[in-house]
Amino acid sequence: MTEPAPANRYDVMVVGEYYYDLIFTDLPTLPRLGADIWAKSFDDLPGASYTTALALTRLGLKAGWWCGFGTDIFSRMVLDEVRREGIDEGLFQWHDGPLRRVSAAFSFQHDRGFISYVDEHDSDPKAHDVAAARPRVLMLQGFSRNAERLALINGARQAGVLVCGECQHLDFGIEAEGVVDVLQALDIFVPNETEAVQFTGTADAETALEVLAQHVRTVVIKRGANGAIAIHDGRRYTVPAPKVEVVDTTGAGDSFNAGLIYGVLHGAPFEEALRYAVICGSLSTTDYGGRALPHEADLLAHVSQDGKERQAR
Structure with a gap:
């Protein structure tokens, strides 16, 4: 008699590091040498992949986060927030020593910059770690x-896991050795507009989308206040962003990714899943540092209202 397949331990396995963000806002100008710039507002909170894990958790998904933590104060502050928010700790990697990852963000209404420091970068999990997590x-x-990243992706896909990847400020482009191999192994690729253009060396997001879609089945380009464009199974999609009062864009891309995954896992048609993503990304900008990451009820209420408004047009 065949044994039943084991149930999924996680809906999503997030692989990525934490950063502790120091966020300076309401700045009179960009920081520059020789000038003492005073921010009118300041906040500090966990960021980077913490935001993705939190965004997924708030949407009601079981998210496991592969991330290393040390004995330093920044690790402890992130862990305090993890436990307060109820994020699963089952995939954490523990280090006997400091593992500081800090970013100072200077944030404006529609973009932001960072100055960052890291003691050590995390290693990717292996295919057997993904198999054990059963996402x-x-x-x-x-x-x-x-080669390690490519082996991880291929191992996950062989186990029936959908693999979604993003970009994040690369110092190489699509022409670099090994890049196309990784792209072709992914199921979904979700860069933002700036990243997509720089990565492909193209003039605009529309051209970048066409280039990337030659290698990945599903490409989604995040365009901030302009929503998103995508190509999925050869078909092109455009979804506008709802109008919101933008306070801070930090974490918007992570919230967007969470909304897209939420839609995919709930069996939504692709265009609807893309709409979930745009809504989540937009709602997250209404407070500092991703504090407005939507809960599932927030998303569904906005989806319902959005549907009524579209029917009324």
Whole structure:
């Protein structure tokens, strides 16, 4: 008699590091050498892949986060928030020593910059780690073109796991060795507009989308206040963003990714899943540092209202 397949332990396995963000806002100008710039507002909170894990958790998905933590104060502050928010700790990697990852963000209404420091970068999990986690989706933060990343993706897909990857400020482009191999192994690729243009060396997001879609079945380009464009199974999609009062864009891309995954895992048609993503990304900008990441009820209420408004047009 055949044994039944084991149930999924996680809906999503997030692979990516934490950063502790120091966020300076209401700045009179960009920071520059020789000038003492005073922010009118300041906040501090966990960021990077913490935001993705939190966004998924708030949407009611079981998210496991592969991330290393040390004995330093920044690790402890992130862990305090993890436990307060009820994020699963089952995939955490523990280090006997400091593992500081800090970013100072200077944030404006429609974009932001960072100055960052890291003691040590995390290693990717292996295919057997993914098999043990039994996720439905593997969410890879950042882009790596090494053999280990490619083996991880291929191993996950062979186990029936959907693999979603993003970009994040690369110092190489699509022409670099190994990049196309990784792209072709992914199920979904979700860069933002700036990243997509720089990555492909094209003039605009529309051209970048066409280039990337030659290698990945599903490409989604996040365009901030302009919503998103995508190509899925050869068909092109455009979804506008709802109008919101933008306070801070930090974490918007992570919230967007969570909304897209939520839609995919709930069996929504692709265009509807893309709409979930745009709504989640937009709602997250209404407070500082991703504090407005929507809960499932917030998303569904906005989806319902959006549907009524579209029917009335």
